[in-house]
Amino acid sequence: MEITIIAGARPNFMKIAPIIDVIKIRKEQGVEVDYRLIHTGQHYDKKMSGDFFEQLGIPEPHANLEAGGGSQAEQTAAIMVRFEKELMENPTDLVLVVGDVTSTMACAIVAQKLRTRVAHVEAGIRSGDWTMPEEINRLVTDSITNYFFTTSEIANRNLKTSGVEEERIFFVGNTMIDTLLKQMPRFRQPDVWNTLGLRVKEYIVMTLHRPANVDQEDSLNNLINTIVESSNGMPLVFPVHPRTAKMLENAGIKAPNLHLIDPLGYLEFNYLVQHAKAVVTDSGGITEETTVMGIPCMTLRDNTERPETCNIGTNELLGTNPAAIPPAFEKLLEGNWKKGSIPELWDGKTAERIIDAILKL
Numbered sequence: 001m002e003i004t005i006i007a008g009a010r011p012n013f014m015k016i017a018p019i020i021d022v023i024k025i026r027k028e029q030g031v032e033v034d035y036r037l038i039h040t041g042q043h044y045d046k047k048m049s050g051d052f053f054e055q056l057g058i059p060e061p062h063a064n065l066e067a068g069g070g071s072q073a074e075q076t077a078a079i080m081v082r083f084e085k086e087l088m089e090n091p092t093d094l095v096l097v098v099g100d101v102t103s104t105m106a107c108a109i110v111a112q113k114l115r116t117r118v119a120h121v122e123a124g125i126r127s128g129d130w131t132m133p134e135e136i137n138r139l140v141t142d143s144i145t146n147y148f149f150t151t152s153e154i155a156n157r158n159l160k161t162s163g164v165e166e167e168r169i170f171f172v173g174n175t176m177i178d179t180l181l182k183q184m185p186r187f188r189q190p191d192v193w194n195t196l197g198l199r200v201k202e203y204i205v206m207t208l209h210r211p212a213n214v215d216q217e218d219s220l221n222n223l224i225n226t227i228v229e230s231s232n233g234m235p236l237v238f239p240v241h242p243r244t245a246k247m248l249e250n251a252g253i254k255a256p257n258l259h260l261i262d263p264l265g266y267l268e269f270n271y272l273v274q275h276a277k278a279v280v281t282d283s284g285g286i287t288e289e290t291t292v293m294g295i296p297c298m299t300l301r302d303n304t305e306r307p308e309t310c311n312i313g314t315n316e317l318l319g320t321n322p323a324a325i326p327p328a329f330e331k332l333l334e335g336n337w338k339k340g341s342i343p344e345l346w347d348g349k350t351a352e353r354i355i356d357a358i359l360k361l
Contacts, residue, residue, distance in 0.1 A: 001034075001358070001359065002033075002034055002036065002093050002094075003033065003034070004035070004038060004087070004090070004092040004095045004096065004111075005019065005020065005036070005038065006038050006096065006097045006098070007037065008039070008042035008079070009042045009043040011099050011101065012099050012101060012103070012104075013052040013056060014175075014176045014179045014180075014285070015098040015122065015179070016037070016058065017179050018179055018182065020037065020059065022351040022354075022355045023035045036063075036092060037058075037059065037062050038063050038083065038107075039063070040079045040083065040103040040106075041066040041068045042102055042103045043068065051265040051266070052265070052266055055183075056179060062090075063090075065078075065082040076102055076105070083107050083110045084113075093116075094116070094117050095107060096119045097121070097141065098120075098122055100125070100134040100138045101134070101137060102133070104141050105141045108140070109140070112144045118145050119147040119149065120142060120147070121175060122150075122155075122175075123141075123149060124154075124155030124156060124158045125155050126138065126139075126155075126158050127305040129302070147168055147358070147361065149354050150169060151174045151306075151308075151343075151346075152308045152344075154308060156171055170353070172350050172357070174288060174343075174345070176288055177348065178348050183266065184270075184274070186267055187268075187271040192237065192261050196235060196237065198235060200275045201276070202277060203235040203237055203276055203277060204231060204234055204277055204280060205239075205272050205273055205276045205278075205279045206237065206279070207239065207241075207286060208220075208244055208282050209243070213282050214247050217251045219320075220247055220251055220253070222322050223300065223325075226326065227280060227329075230326045230329035232329070232333055233257055234277065235257050235259060236258045237272060238259060239263050240261065240262070240263070241263065273293065274293050276295055278295060278332050279295055279297045284304065284306050287299055287306055288309055290309075291312070291340055291342065291343070292313075294314060295314060296314050296316075296332055297313075298318050300325075302317075302320055303317070312343050313342070314337070316338075
């Protein structure tokens, strides 16, 4: 069996690494299975692509479509045109897409139009918020997927409610957690640890990138200032997305304990998270990692496609109103944050379950 694996953006890389590892193992065991890795180029700078491939031991892709940049429509079109050519020249038994980025949707559409089966890893998650491009990607991808690999029983229910037959749904767990558990012993201290004089459990990690939080100067200013005022002087370490950095610069946002740093590699960033007092974010994937590492997490969004991180894990959904931030920090600093636990099947063996299920199919 030949499996074409799609990776396009930073969140994808963590999800495909363990899948490739398992395919290699099964091949060495004499199983007739191989893969072709396609990098769409959706994220194309060094920190968002190259470093992740190197640190996670992902081999060089068989092809890079170099379809980065442009608007949503331009990027989707570029990926589709280039992946269609790639797939026609290199037919496969199955196209495997992961997550909810533009590449996920675009390549699923192309595969189905070329009569190639599609498997979606991390299928069925929903925020219910159609203003998020990722939600549109999820809905479209799952509407044309053949095999659904899910991270939670909530995702299973979402798919069944939408009419997907139970025999096409495989509850396998979370491949991003496979990567996290494998790489945890290799986490490494970033240079900023000593530069900023950081100490274990005495700083906060921040990540913000969603348009609702960073695209309006006034609201971004209000959000950051409220976090600064609530932090009790504790260092706030903020690896800044280039787009967000520009907004912060334009807004003139500064504070003595607010440290804007360059984006970090996977091993360095997760070292910071693992040793932080807490994380303040609007990312979905980070809430899964903090749940497994037992780190308090505040999510500055009005909804989440990963409710299990709130129901079971260490995450709390604060919304986008800055008024929710001070009481959350008060609870954190008083030591009253919930402990949380790890969701079912988030055990480091998800990729094995995925590949074994595909081979049986």
